[in-house]
Amino acid sequence: MTGVAGERAYADLAFVQRAPIGALPPPLAMRGPWGWLRANLFSSAFNIVLTVVMLALIVWIGKSTIDFLFIDAVWVGHDRTACMASEQRPHVGACWPFVWERLNYFTYGSYPIPQRWRVDVFFAMLAIGVAWLLWLEAPRRDLGALYFFVVLPVCSFILLSGAPALGLETVDTSLWGGVLVTVVVSTVGIVVSLPLGIVLALGRRSRMPAVRLFSVIFIEFVRGVPLITVLFMASVMLPLFVPEDLTPDKLLRALIGIALFASAYMAEVVRAGLQAIPRGQYEAATALGLKFWPQMGLVILPQALRVTIPNIVNTTIGLFKDTTLVFIVGIFDLLRTIEVARIDPKWATPVTSPTGYAVAALFYWVFCYAMARYARHMELRLSAGQERR
Amino acid sequence: MSAAETTVRPRRSLLTNPTLRSIVYQVLLCVAVGLLVYAAISNAADNLARARIATGFGFWNTTAGFDISQTLIEYSSRGSTYGRAFWVGLLNTLLVGGLGIIFATVLGFVIGIARLSSNWLVAKVAAGYVELIRNLPLLLQLLFWYNAVLKTLPDTRDSYVVAGSVFLNNRGLVLPRAVLQAGSGALALTLLAGMVAAVVYRIWAKRRQALTGKPAPVLKVIAALVILPPLIFVALHGFPAVFEFPERGRFNITGGVEVLPEFAALLFGLVIYTAAFIAEAVRAGIQSVPSGQVEAAHALGLRPNLALRFIVMPQAMRVIIPPLTSQYLNLVKNSSLAVAIGYPDLVQVFTGTVLNQTGQAVEVVALTMAVYLVISLTASLVMNIYNRLIAPVGERA
Numbered sequence: 004m005t006g007v008a009g010e011r012a013y014a015d016l017a018f019v020q021r022a023p024i025g026a027l028p029p030p031l032a033m034r035g036p037w038g039w040l041r042a043n044l045f046s047s048a049f050n051i052v053l054t055v056v057m058l059a060l061i062v063w064i065g066k067s068t069i070d071f072l073f074i075d076a077v078w079v080g081h082d083r084t085a086c087m088a089s090e091q092r093p094h095v096g097a098c099w100p101f102v103w104e105r106l107n108y109f110t111y112g113s114y115p116i117p118q119r120w121r122v123d124v125f126f127a128m129l130a131i132g133v134a135w136l137l138w139l140e141a142p143r144r145d146l147g148a149l150y151f152f153v154v155l156p157v158c159s160f161i162l163l164s165g166a167p168a169l170g171l172e173t174v175d176t177s178l179w180g181g182v183l184v185t186v187v188v189s190t191v192g193i194v195v196s197l198p199l200g201i202v203l204a205l206g207r208r209s210r211m212p213a214v215r216l217f218s219v220i221f222i223e224f225v226r227g228v229p230l231i232t233v234l235f236m237a238s239v240m241l242p243l244f245v246p247e248d249l250t251p252d253k254l255l256r257a258l259i260g261i262a263l264f265a266s267a268y269m270a271e272v273v274r275a276g277l278q279a280i281p282r283g284q285y286e287a288a289t290a291l292g293l294k295f296w297p298q299m300g301l302v303i304l305p306q307a308l309r310v311t312i313p314n315i316v317n318t319t320i321g322l323f324k325d326t327t328l329v330f331i332v333g334i335f336d337l338l339r340t341i342e343v344a345r346i347d348p349k350w351a352t353p354v355t356s357p358t359g360y361a362v363a364a365l366f367y368w369v370f371c372y373a374m375a376r377y378a379r380h381m382e383l384r385l386s387a388g389q390e391r392r
Numbered sequence: 393m394s395a396a397e398t399t400v401r402p403r404r405s406l407l408t409n410p411t412l413r414s415i416v417y418q419v420l421l422c423v424a425v426g427l428l429v430y431a432a433i434s435n436a437a438d439n440l441a442r443a444r445i446a447t448g449f450g451f452w453n454t455t456a457g458f459d460i461s462q463t464l465i466e467y468s469s470r471g472s473t474y475g476r477a478f479w480v481g482l483l484n485t486l487l488v489g490g491l492g493i494i495f496a497t498v499l500g501f502v503i504g505i506a507r508l509s510s511n512w513l514v515a516k517v518a519a520g521y522v523e524l525i526r527n528l529p530l531l532l533q534l535l536f537w538y539n540a541v542l543k544t545l546p547d548t549r550d551s552y553v554v555a556g557s558v559f560l561n562n563r564g565l566v567l568p569r570a571v572l573q574a575g576s577g578a579l580a581l582t583l584l585a586g587m588v589a590a591v592v593y594r595i596w597a598k599r600r601q602a603l604t605g606k607p608a609p610v611l612k613v614i615a616a617l618v619i620l621p622p623l624i625f626v627a628l629h630g631f632p633a634v635f636e637f638p639e640r641g642r643f644n645i646t647g648g649v650e651v652l653p654e655f656a657a658l659l660f661g662l663v664i665y666t667a668a669f670i671a672e673a674v675r676a677g678i679q680s681v682p683s684g685q686v687e688a689a690h691a692l693g694l695r696p697n698l699a700l701r702f703i704v705m706p707q708a709m710r711v712i713i714p715p716l717t718s719q720y721l722n723l724v725k726n727s728s729l730a731v732a733i734g735y736p737d738l739v740q741v742f743t744g745t746v747l748n749q750t751g752q753a754v755e756v757v758a759l760t761m762a763v764y765l766v767i768s769l770t771a772s773l774v775m776n777i778y779n780r781l782i783a784p785v786g787e788r789a
Contacts, residue, residue, distance in 0.1 A: 043510070043512035043513075044511060044512060044513055046511070050510070053509075053511050053513075053514050054511060054513050054514075057511075057513045057514055057517050058513065060517065061513075061517065210414070211414050211417060211418050212418070213418035213421055213422055214417070214418060214421060217421065217425060223769075224761075224765065226768070227764060227765040227768035227769060228725070228761045228764045228765060228768075229725035229726065229728040229764055230725075231728045231729065231731065231739055232728065232739065232743065232757060232760050232761050232764065235739075235743050235747075235757050235760075236757050236761070239753040239757065240753050240754055240757055242439070243435065243436045243439045243440065243753060243754065244431075244432035244435050244436055245432075245435055246435055246438075247438075247439060247442070320527070324527075324528070324529040324530070325529070327529040327531040327532060328729070330531065330732070331729075331731055331732055338529070338531060338532060338535070342535070345539075353544055356539050356540045356543075356544075357536075357540045360532065360535065360536045360539075360540055363532050364528055364532060364536075367527065367528055367529055367532060368524070368527050368528055371526075371527035371528070372523065372527045375523075375526075375527060
């Protein structure tokens, strides 16, 4: 027996680690900013080459964009001479005075100048409606929906096209243009296509064969052809199909085309939402004695539309981009006003076209990106309950 | 016992009989649609008669009398009919659609895979590309490429010249043309035979590997089968084609193949735009493959690119194919935007010029829509069959 003394002697002789040693920090090359660089940018020869190529690409595109938009840009001037390349100024960037001068044309088109406050009021009313609908914590969103889908269209129509009885001068739609038309076309598209799309989606799932058949034919037909042909149909065939004295004006024809087109796409989005509702919900609603419309209005649609919000917003982005196509049937939307302005001899320079397109790109990109972010945010919010933590 | 018999059956009035109501609704709907169609047709007949516009497809065989800037089949403004112009337009649509699909697929897959790259910068650049391109209208992009890029290139005299034989200017791109000589058919046959042999070899190699587990060198043998026979043929008989190089004349460039700037802008715009959407579909497909699959592949010792090729992609393709098809259809439908920049596609030729000259809106627009409908319906039919074929065995109906 060695005994206690022996053990003590042993302890004196050698050092015994009684607790685990803490882990060493990772090597310097694998932590901190240097480690991050190594792992994410320079992990292999191939990746190093890729990183260098990408860096060169970013620097090249970034530098030429910044040069064009800011460094070489012309900020003041009265006509094309300001934006022409000269010996003192061999590189000319964006021609901003052209944009300042035409900004009102880009916004209102040829809408009479003394009446333009009406357009501003319309923009404000629309902004209130959109905010009311999209902000989920807003009070009385049911009133918001009523406002957006009923009050707003009626008021805007009276406000924009005029009512002599109310002292508002009539403004012909051929004078409307620019952002105003782009916004009107996309708003009408969404206001008409959502209800119509819901009806078509319900029709496609109906038990009545005739209803189903007509819905399927309409949806598949419209989705199978390009928007341009639908717009051509609305603008050249529609006048043939109605009595001569009832021919709708040019803008209304394009609006009908866009609204029908958007409805077919909206119907498919809503149908996907309806399919996501478990069967039990239908059965429970039937068991409670609800008839078809109360069942849809109180149980199914509130759930289906809620899960569909991201897809509805994505369809709206597509619709918003597609409104540019009314340009081809001769409506003065934002893109068309820019096309008209850029070939105006007063400002004709090599940089006028890129400047005009840059303005259009900024406008469309900001709105589409904002909508896309909103859709993504909603998606995360809606899936929050389902995700495992 | 008697309780069941004495239960008062609820009296059903005809008004609430579901079968009857459904029949009434459907009859009403049919009558409404029928009336609408009837009204439209009678109005159209009135309006057309008043405007003295002919009906029917009588114009099909009438001389067209207008020029088309790009014709894949023989066409002249004097001798060709509207019907011929229709085929020219349709072929131009299919040309830009077909080339667009090929390039957009390649670019889309590259960007989609790049978005998931382990290289942070590559992933961010790919994401930036997608976010930028997806959120801009295609029409704006086409106008930009056409008016702001191609039209501002130098004119013919100051063309950019690449390798002495490719000219780029504001009238388009001029490439050398291969003029075929005798023997070119034999060369093509040699190439074709090599390709068939390669496909047969590939199938054999795959089957052998499935049966015995022994891999065969696929890539090298296929390359040899495709490249060697034509090379031997050329070495024996000489190259059966002469290249006609474009030359700079005093006012314009003569010889070579001319690519219209409208075509270049349309193709470029469509490819860039559609690739962004394809990239998203590819990314979603790859992310739908459970990460355990990749980890298992790595544990088996497969290198990352082999794991992507043999484990991830085959599973991801099932998710990618449906949205990919709808992007292909979108590309073909979007090619109708050609009308905005003047590329002579079906819509520009037929719904544009022919409609303006004949005034027969109903026939022209209906025929154009029918073409796109046929393309769309065929594609979805093929896709449904394909989807059934690649469904996992257990899920097959």
